[in-house]
Amino acid sequence: MVTVIQPFQIAILDDHRMFLDGLTLMVQGERKDYEVSGFSEPLTLLEKIELGDRWDIIICDLIMNQMNGLAFVAAVCSHTKNMPILVLSGINTAPPLDEIRRLGAKGFVHKSSDNKVLLEAIEAILAGNSFFPADNGEPAQSGTIDEKRVSGARVSDDHVLPSLGARQLEVLRMIAKGASNKEISRLLSISENTVKTHLRQIFMVLGVNKRTACVQRAQTLGMI
Numbered sequence: 001m002v003t004v005i006q007p008f009q010i011a012i013l014d015d016h017r018m019f020l021d022g023l024t025l026m027v028q029g030e031r032k033d034y035e036v037s038g039f040s041e042p043l044t045l046l047e048k049i050e051l052g053d054r055w056d057i058i059i060c061d062l063i064m065n066q067m068n069g070l071a072f073v074a075a076v077c078s079h080t081k082n083m084p085i086l087v088l089s090g091i092n093t094a095p096p097l098d099e100i101r102r103l104g105a106k107g108f109v110h111k112s113s114d115n116k117v118l119l120e121a122i123e124a125i126l127a128g129n130s131f132f133p134a135d136n137g138e139p140a141q142s143g144t145i146d147e148k149r150v151s152g153a154r155v156s157d158d159h160v161l162p163s164l165g166a167r168q169l170e171v172l173r174m175i176a177k178g179a180s181n182k183e184i185s186r187l188l189s190i191s192e193n194t195v196k197t198h199l200r201q202i203f204m205v206l207g208v209n210k211r212t213a214c215v216q217r218a219q220t221l222g223m224i
Helices: 017-030 042-050 069-079 097-103 115-126 166-176 181-188 192-206 211-220
Strands: 008-013 034-039 057-061 085-089 107-110
Touching: 008 017, 008 042, 017 034, 017 057, 017 115, 034 042, 042 069, 042 166, 057 069, 057 115, 069 085, 069 097, 085 115, 107 115, 166 181, 166 192, 166 211, 181 192, 192 211
Parallel strands: 008 034, 008 057, 057 085, 085 107
Antiparallel strands: none
């Protein structure tokens, strides 16, 4: 009997297309049992996860225009605990390692690191371990960061980023652009009652009761 080895499914999320393509090719070419899918939009990947798609590891950028990496990690980990995430960043300030850990990610690698370090991190996480600077013999970084670069406001240690579903995030982004319930209904091909249901849930999660406050809160948290 021939044993068929299932490849490791790896998703890479980065909104810089050139970096995404290069990283995808590098990781894909490292091992024959790596099958890599590249995504440039967080919401697209979140939608696939909500529909039941699974990966053995997700590698995501920390700084993205559509949604920052902290919010993405929080959204994924609130949906499933069995999809490890490795966070990458090229920021020139101390990375928020404490928050990355607390939100549920399994590792962090700086984009200035050698390819070897990234591949070691992938293998460690696939083996069920974590991979942070302190785990790699480097001094642990503090959990501080230039707040404006990441989310507009530092998330305190006792506060987890609010979690919204992929469809709710789409509605939130449209609200931020000034779309009415009718316009959102038409663009998403859903009823206005469904839009209102999403709005009620978004308002509840963000702790607001008005559109303007909703947008301001979401911007503060780096969700849009």
